[in-house]
Amino acid sequence: MSLPAETAPNFVFIFNYLTRELTCLLVITLSLYAFHCFTRRDARCFPFLVRYPEVSLDYWYQRYGPIYSMWLGNQLCIVVSDPGIAKDLYVTNGAVFSSRKDMFIKNRTIFIGRGITPMPYNDTWRKHRRIAASWLNVRSVDSYTHIIDYEASALVRDLYAASSKGTAAINPQSYAGRCSLNNMLAICFGSLRTTSIDDPLVAQALHFSREWMNLTSPTSNLVDFITPLQWIPTFTRCRGKKLHRELVEVYGGIIKDIEVTMASGGAYQDCLAKTLIENRTKEELDDMDIVMMISAFMIGGVETTASIMQWFLALIPAYPEVQRTAQDELDRVVGRERMPTLDDEKNLPYCRSIIKEIERCHNPFWIVTPHSSTEDFSYRGWIIPKDTVVILNTWSMHHDPSRFPCAHEFRPERYVNDTTSSAESASLANPYERDNWMFGAGRRICPGILVAEREIWLTISRLLWAFNMAEIPGEPIDLNEYDGLSARSPVPFRIKLEPRHEKVGQVMAF
Numbered sequence: 420m421s422l423p424a425e426t427a428p429n430f431v432f433i434f435n436y437l438t439r440e441l442t443c444l445l446v447i448t449l450s451l452y453a454f455h456c457f458t459r460r461d462a463r464c465f466p467f468l469v470r471y472p473e474v475s476l477d478y479w480y481q482r483y484g485p486i487y488s489m490w491l492g493n494q495l496c497i498v499v500s501d502p503g504i505a506k507d508l509y510v511t512n513g514a515v516f517s518s519r520k521d522m523f524i525k526n527r528t529i530f531i532g533r534g535i536t537p538m539p540y541n542d543t544w545r546k547h548r549r550i551a552a553s554w555l556n557v558r559s560v561d562s563y564t565h566i567i568d569y570e571a572s573a574l575v576r577d578l579y580a581a582s583s584k585g586t587a588a589i590n591p592q593s594y595a596g597r598c599s600l601n602n603m604l605a606i607c608f609g610s611l612r613t614t615s616i617d618d619p620l621v622a623q624a625l626h627f628s629r630e631w632m633n634l635t636s637p638t639s640n641l642v643d644f645i646t647p648l649q650w651i652p653t654f655t656r657c658r659g660k661k662l663h664r665e666l667v668e669v670y671g672g673i674i675k676d677i678e679v680t681m682a683s684g685g686a687y688q689d690c691l692a693k694t695l696i697e698n699r700t701k702e703e704l705d706d707m708d709i710v711m712m713i714s715a716f717m718i719g720g721v722e723t724t725a726s727i728m729q730w731f732l733a734l735i736p737a738y739p740e741v742q743r744t745a746q747d748e749l750d751r752v753v754g755r756e757r758m759p760t761l762d763d764e765k766n767l768p769y770c771r772s773i774i775k776e777i778e779r780c781h782n783p784f785w786i787v788t789p790h791s792s793t794e795d796f797s798y799r800g801w802i803i804p805k806d807t808v809v810i811l812n813t814w815s816m817h818h819d820p821s822r823f824p825c826a827h828e829f830r831p832e833r834y835v836n837d838t839t840s841s842a843e844s845a846s847l848a849n850p851y852e853r854d855n856w857m858f859g860a861g862r863r864i865c866p867g868i869l870v871a872e873r874e875i876w877l878t879i880s881r882l883l884w885a886f887n888m889a890e891i892p893g894e895p896i897d898l899n900e901y902d903g904l905s906a907r908s909p910v911p912f913r914i915k916l917e918p919r920h921e922k923v924g925q926v927m928a929f
């Protein structure tokens with residue numbers, strides 16, 4: 420171990436001198452202690468049991484600087500809290516830092532070694548990434564942007580109907596979830612679509628996503644880091660196995676139906692499932708590869724963009740000034756006869772800033788899925804050994820006071836001159852100018868960045884166009900608490916959506 424010892428929190432550093440077995444014992448003892456702080460945001464707690472690992476990572480960043488190491492059970496991790504270092508490792512040295520740790524719950528139990536997300540950096544991963552990209556590149560996304568556009572309007576229309584002209588209190592979460600779900604259903608399965616939040620597939624798909632978020636975590640599951648725990652049927656592992664079975668049953672079932680239709684000579688709309696089925700032999704894919712690839716899309720694409728919409732709806736009632744400024748801009752540029760479109764984005768800098776600021780303040784992944792190294796690497800005089808997990812501490816990066824003055828305040832105007840798209844921003848030469856780190860970085864950056872960005876733009880700009888969004892008296896919205904370990908969404912909340920003018924109803928009546 421060679422990162423400077425003084426940069427490591429000392430009680431973690433101590434593990435270096437112990438054998439693996441002793442480490443396990445120590446960790447179990449520590450975890451009993453940490454269990455006490457499970458529900459508290461106590462930064463001094465051990466990071467893989469507390470519910471808020473970003474708080475611990477930031478606490479240590481303040482003390483040990485932008486790069487430090489720590490052991491989680493038997494795993495050496497380095498924590499990077501600086502955009503320049505993140506770029507050096509993830510991007511410039513992507514050939515070394517693009518693999519994954521073998522996570523027991525995520526990889527072995529739920530995805531059983533398939534799927535793009537948990538796979539090590541090898542040719543099989545490249546193949547899966549290439550196939551995924553064939554559905555997520557600009558040309559493909561252009562071909563189904565009309566669906567993303569339609570679903571965004573459908574979301575606003577459903578909320579308009581449900582809110583009874585602003586008299587009813589509604590929880591918008593399953594509406595946002597259904598919007599993202601429909602987009603992913605179209606990409607993965609073609610013509611499949613849910614028509615209301617009461618469709619059983621909505622509850623099922625949203626449950627899968629939240630269960631996934633609750634079960635997988637880069638740092639919080641002891642069983643990922645303490646091998647002996649993997650030999651016994653822990654609660655987490657049983658839930659993981661159940662989720663795996665359900666994914667195979669539900670998404671595997673839909674794929675089977677499509678195969679039957681295609682086998683009987685019926686035409687089927689172009690979609691990811693069809694591509695996978697058609698290219699099964701050529702690409703050497705088996706049934707489980709196909710099901711897990713689709714499941715990764717469905718999980719990765721639903722409660723992520725939906726999470727941004729939810730954070731927006733949870734937060735914006737507290738900022739009537741921000742709403743008014745955005746709505747003035749919309750009235751000026753778009754008018755009240757139609758809703759904003761993708762083409763309007765470049766003329767609506769304030770609306771775009773709101774989105775960038777939401778993503779900064781409420782990244783759904785404070786710890787984006789970490790990469791691991793595939794060889795020993797020397798960096799600034801330190802040796803980072805092979806198989807080290809490199810964690811990006813995006814919480815600290817998003818709250819750096821030199822980059823974001825008053826970082827704890829919601830101030831969209833800080834982004835008003837940033838005209839980049841998320842993908843453009845991610846590839847800026849100067850990483851300190853990047854808008855946010857929500858999509859990760861380097862060779863494993865979220866492949867769905869383009870779909871996500873269009874979906875988020877169309878929904879949020881149209882919500883701003885249509886409604887004054889207000890808190891319900893006596894029902895404060897909790898912006899600190901969240902659900903999930905790997906990703907985070909707001910806990911349930913209700914708001915009032917009041918149509919901004921009479922034209923809203925007419926424009927909605929499509």
Ligand SMILES: *[C@@H]1O[C@H](CO)[C@@H](O)[C@H](O)[C@H]1NC(C)=O
Pocket residue numbers: 519520521522526527531532533537538539
């Ligand atoms: C994931 O699990 C499979 C076996 O289930 C294993 O072959 C693979 O190496 C694991 N992934 C990683 C990143 O180690």
Ligand SMILES: *[C@@H]1O[C@H](CO)[C@@H](O)[C@H](O)[C@H]1NC(C)=O
Pocket residue numbers: 532538539541542543544
């Ligand atoms: C890549 O890793 C996966 C998971 O460990 C493995 O199943 C596959 O055979 C590997 N592919 C290559 C080309 O090494």
Ligand SMILES: *[C@@H]1O[C@H](CO)[C@@H](O)[C@H](O)[C@H]1NC(C)=O
Pocket residue numbers: 626627629630633901902903
């Ligand atoms: C995930 O955990 C939260 C508590 O943090 C809980 O409210 C929610 O029901 C869980 N979701 C699932 C699908 O288990």
Ligand SMILES: *[C@@H]1O[C@H](CO)[C@@H](O)[C@H](O)[C@H]1NC(C)=O
Pocket residue numbers: 832833834835836
């Ligand atoms: C944006 O640009 C204008 C004009 O150059 C400048 O006055 C303003 O301070 C800039 N705002 C921010 C937040 O950088």
Ligand SMILES: CC(=O)N[C@H]1CO[C@H](CO)[C@@H](O)[C@@H]1O
Pocket residue numbers: 549550553694697698
């Ligand atoms: C990603 C990929 O290889 N797609 C191919 C699948 O097969 C069809 C023909 O059946 C090709 O057109 C695709 O390019």
